[in-house]
Amino acid sequence: MDPIKVLAPMAGITDANFCLKLVPFGFEMVTLGGYNIDKTTISAGEEILQRGRPEFEIREETYFEVIKREAIQLKEKWGGFVSVNLRSITPDPIIEISKIKEIDVVEINAHCRQKELTDLGCGQAMLQNPEFLENFIKEVVKKSSAKVSVKFRANVNDVNDLEIASIIESSGSDFIHVDAMKPGFNHADLDIVSKISQEVETFIIGNNSIFDVESARKMLNAGANGISIARAAMGGQIGFDLSII
Template sequence: MFDPRVAVASLSGESDAAWARTAAPHVGAAFLGGVALDQPAQDAARALVARGRSEFLTDDPLAFVETQLDALADTDIFAAVNVRATTADPIRGVAALCADHGAGVEVNAHCRQDELCAVGCGETLLRDTDRLVEYVAAAAEFGAPVGVKVRAEVDGVSLPELTPKLGDAGASWLHVDAMDSESVIADIVAAAPDLFVVANNGVRDRETAHEYLQYGADAVSVGRPSDDPVVLRRVRDAVDEWFDGDETEPLSESERGVSP
């Protein structure tokens, strides 16, 4: 789906086009956002900002997304926009825009903040399978690649059972925050082998990248240190090494960012 098989993952209020351009020399994809598309989601984002979190606040989410995608038009990276909504209609609007820009849509079924969950966004979608499937199908109507960002370790939710339903609805990729359950990647891959699986959480170096790839991930994404070129270069080298078939050769201390 993208190459090199390293992505930078959305961080609320930080992951914009400038951030993606900085990471571009090291990655094949950037997930922008999250972007609140409708009024309830925007109100929840404002409540998060009021208690000190960083969020993208805009009165015109589609104009904001278009500005961000335009700013990446001259790069080679695959851009996708991570979005939050309380109904399917806003998903359709952003999907049409992303399709026009050759970008993807990533439905956010991941965020766990109380304010977002209270309005039906984020990980609440993992427990509301019908609505999540509806979102994916709505986005897929416009021909844009569609993915879903999910979180492991949500009580009562089986990602391996959910994943094939998302693929059937039109999802091309699953972006998995594995939390402390890295082996869930293997179960997801076995459940939906045609879905492109991006593994996330704790990816920092050769060891962490290769662990996810050993479980069958097609790519990895870097979250919190995504603005650190040393980390991105280290992960990129590890992923290139894996797919070049030379994963048994350890990286040097300098490649791992270790000071002598």
């Protein structure tokens, strides 16, 4: 099976127009977002907005139509898979978004580390409450009209990464999207990717510090089934050919 190449969500620039600039480089799935999609997370996003992070500007009454419009634009111009990365304190808004027929994958964000969101128990704070995370994923999987991915950040303090990966798998998620962040280093933690791959059979998307063919292959050799690229694509292009990976 060929590895899937995913454009990962980054700092507020992965809308449809941006994604369409990148798909000629060989991406098979692109990720819109991440979006806050309930009243509580949108309110937190307004606080973050005041700190100069304009990607958190989305209104409660319009988020559904915004996401639907972006997904439609992608599907009208490109035949690949559309994922959307979502932040919410309850599963229901994510399930609602999954009903947009142009969306192939809803991705639960257990990754964001903005304090205004983690204070709500959202984003990577979900990793510190495994029972809550498990129940959250199960509810989304049970009722989603799309496939389900969970993106989580590795090497968070007081979090057992292997336990989290096992919870994501046992909860029925279709993808485990691992940001293999290694604090203090400018390369991914390939050891944790390898350990996770030995524990689960769910499709693993490896993320972090993929900026050329060599680093992509290292991620795959570590045990990831696919790769995702974020920062290397921030300029609207990448400097290597994904089709040879």
